[in-house]
Amino acid sequence: MANNGENPSPDVGGKTVKLKADDGEIFxxxxxxxxELQTVxxxxxxxxxxxxxxxxxxxxxxxxxxxxxxxxxxxxELRAKSGDDEGANEKAREEREGLEAELVREESDEGIKxxxxxxxxxxxxDMLSFLCRAVGDRIKNKSVEYVRRFFVLENDFSPEEEExxxxxxxxxxxxxxxx
Amino acid sequence: xxxxxxxxxxxxxxxxxxxxxSKAKSTTLISPMHSDDVEDYDWIPDGGLDYISELPDxxxxxxxxxxxxxxxxxxxLVCKRWxxxxxxxxxxxxxxxxxxxxxxxxxxxxxxxxxxKLALKCDRRSASIGDDALNLISLKCRNLMRLKLRACRELTxxxxxxxxKNCKSLKKLSCGSCTFGxxxxxxxxxxxxxxxxxxxxxxRGITDGATAEPIGPGVAASSLKTICLKELYNGHCxxxxxxxxxxxxxxxxxxxxxxxxxxxxxxTDRASSLVEIHLERIQxxxxxxxxxxxxxxxxxxxxxxxxxxxxxGLVSLAERCRLLRKLHIDGWKANRIGDExxxxxxxxxxxxxxLVLIGVNPTKPSLExxxxxxxxxxxxxxxxxxxxxxxxxxxxAAKCVxxxxxxxxxxxxxxxGLEALAGGCPNLVKVKLKKCRGVTPEGADWLRATRExxxxxxxTGELEHQDASASDGGAQENAVEFPPPMPSQVAAAASIASSxxxxxxxxxxxxxxxTGRGLVACTLRRWSSGNGSARGS
Numbered sequence: 001m002a003n004n005g006e007n008p009s010p011d012v013g014g015k016t017v018k019l020k021a022d023d024g025e026i027f028x029x030x031x032x033x034x035x036e037l038q039t040v041x042x043x044x045x046x047x048x049x050x051x052x053x054x055x056x057x058x059x060x061x062x063x064x065x066x067x068x069x070x071x072x073x074x075x076x077e078l079r080a081k082s083g084d085d086e087g088a089n090e091k092a093r094e095e096r097e098g099l100e101a102e103l104v105r106e107e108s109d110e111g112i113k114x115x116x117x118x119x120x121x122x123x124x125x126d127m128l129s130f131l132c133r134a135v136g137d138r139i140k141n142k143s144v145e146y147v148r149r150f151f152v153l154e155n156d157f158s159p160e161e162e163e164x165x166x167x168x169x170x171x172x173x174x175x176x177x178x179x
Numbered sequence: 180x181x182x183x184x185x186x187x188x189x190x191x192x193x194x195x196x197x198x199x200x201s202k203a204k205s206t207t208l209i210s211p212m213h214s215d216d217v218e219d220y221d222w223i224p225d226g227g228l229d230y231i232s233e234l235p236d237x238x239x240x241x242x243x244x245x246x247x248x249x250x251x252x253x254x255x256l257v258c259k260r261w262x263x264x265x266x267x268x269x270x271x272x273x274x275x276x277x278x279x280x281x282x283x284x285x286x287x288x289x290x291x292x293x294x295x296k297l298a299l300k301c302d303r304r305s306a307s308i309g310d311d312a313l314n315l316i317s318l319k320c321r322n323l324m325r326l327k328l329r330a331c332r333e334l335t336x337x338x339x340x341x342x343x344k345n346c347k348s349l350k351k352l353s354c355g356s357c358t359f360g361x362x363x364x365x366x367x368x369x370x371x372x373x374x375x376x377x378x379x380x381x382x383r384g385i386t387d388g389a390t391a392e393p394i395g396p397g398v399a400a401s402s403l404k405t406i407c408l409k410e411l412y413n414g415h416c417x418x419x420x421x422x423x424x425x426x427x428x429x430x431x432x433x434x435x436x437x438x439x440x441x442x443x444x445x446x447t448d449r450a451s452s453l454v455e456i457h458l459e460r461i462q463x464x465x466x467x468x469x470x471x472x473x474x475x476x477x478x479x480x481x482x483x484x485x486x487x488x489x490x491x492g493l494v495s496l497a498e499r500c501r502l503l504r505k506l507h508i509d510g511w512k513a514n515r516i517g518d519e520x521x522x523x524x525x526x527x528x529x530x531x532x533x534l535v536l537i538g539v540n541p542t543k544p545s546l547e548x549x550x551x552x553x554x555x556x557x558x559x560x561x562x563x564x565x566x567x568x569x570x571x572x573x574x575x576a577a578k579c580v581x582x583x584x585x586x587x588x589x590x591x592x593x594x595x596g597l598e599a600l601a602g603g604c605p606n607l608v609k610v611k612l613k614k615c616r617g618v619t620p621e622g623a624d625w626l627r628a629t630r631e632x633x634x635x636x637x638x639t640g641e642l643e644h645q646d647a648s649a650s651d652g653g654a655q656e657n658a659v660e661f662p663p664p665m666p667s668q669v670a671a672a673a674s675i676a677s678s679x680x681x682x683x684x685x686x687x688x689x690x691x692x693x694t695g696r697g698l699v700a701c702t703l704r705r706w707s708s709g710n711g712s713a714r715g716s
Binding site: 137140 | 234235237238241242243244245246247249250253254255256257258259261262283286287290
């Protein structure tokens, strides 16, 4: 996975965009990849903003940004591969799922949360979606207490409130509604 | 990997982090539903580092979306903020609809204020919610899109009418074992102009005979895309809505009494856009099939245990429904559909992708014809065919070039047939063999070893649960759970099929071996109470 501050230079002669992480590190990224980040896209959609402008991403660490860029680069490549052919689409989808699995497998719980914050701030829908699913997987079938510790949250229910909520919730079925 | 960023950077990023890093304080009442969490996480770091833990609302909602109802329940108990967000992001809710739900409704629906898909299920022994509860719910869920009712026997026509007037955006209604009647159903059809899917099973309030009130078409007729009727005594009163639904794409009729040929003819006389038709255990004959042949867009057809449908009807259908992609036939061993019909399908339906034959006896000529003409045939299931043996498998292997999945069940196939599969069907990915006495585990192993990319699933078991079959013919093939009958019984079945009254007792004795749950047991219970007679609950 990405080393801190890895900044591969684009090998195509196309336009590039400069992104600045919260610690000041600059990442130069191909335009197509940068536009995956809707926040960046909106930044340039404003009239009069030249592509030379460095985009300040104050809420994203360089570690997270490097990973985001790496993922988006691969995602753009894979999307280019899939087309009308059902077989190629299937293959591209599998590869993308493999990419996602690889990304989350190596992340600590803290790391995933940071990536979620980054993907949310940068507004990358697909990435946010699979990251949230990954977190969901990590808290599935865990106790309430475990989930609190995972997210470092305190229980602010009074015992009575908690009891009441528990009882209310008892009306729902245990299983997932198949629909 | 870890976070190697400095404190300063993190604190500049954090907006409103309320969390402490303290070890979780011990609280009472935390009894985990699943106590499999044994890890001891030590969240107390050294120094003054704070962890980022405050995810924005939309991220939390996204996480909850990936969780099932049990996990969502646990998340709602984490803290007050989570309770709120979980409730607001809960679009799907399934409630135990007993009568004592009523007082809980206000608080439940102020917490879950964005529900669009609701299931209200009661069990058979308890008293269900009544009209007042449904009214209250409908006022709280004005944007309800889907409603599922199960055994809510206290709901009346009046209650359904009030509901329909409050929830006009309803797109899907599924009700099973309810007791309201035509008035209630008509109220839904008259108020819910966006209704796309209607599923009704065992609606007890539809009266029989002369007093039967027609249902439909209503304003929903033009929006309805799917109608599914199961186990109705007076299903014909739905005639007007079935006929009136001009944009209907899917029609499913399961075990509804009465003769359906005429309705099918009237329905298809007007332009019919039907794409999918399932007919199971209903009285329909070749006349009905001829009517269906007017559905030129038909892609999916299931004919299950409809012994009045013969080769004649299938031929006329095959000649016109050229877009047929999926065909399931359960011939019930009545031998009224066979090679002749299948050859017509082969010639008329070049797009056929999936073919499931249960209790049908195809022989080499029809299999060859299917293989040669249906170049897109990817999934094939043959169950309970006395005529499908090694020769037939060899034919399939040699000629079905596009085949990806093959399922053979209760057929006289042996290990020799497997040898043919080793060298044929170049695109075959999975083969499943179930209750084929001539196939041995050694034979299956040999095939696996010989053809490594092929998944071979061998099941020799006597009685199994209805397993979730991975093949696309799953639902149909799992319905065949009885052992292959002896030749004498096949002849008996053929004669039985033509006299419905004796059907129940003879087949019941044959199936007397079977116990326990599953589709067959339910079928047994139904048959033993006789066709069309009044049933108790």
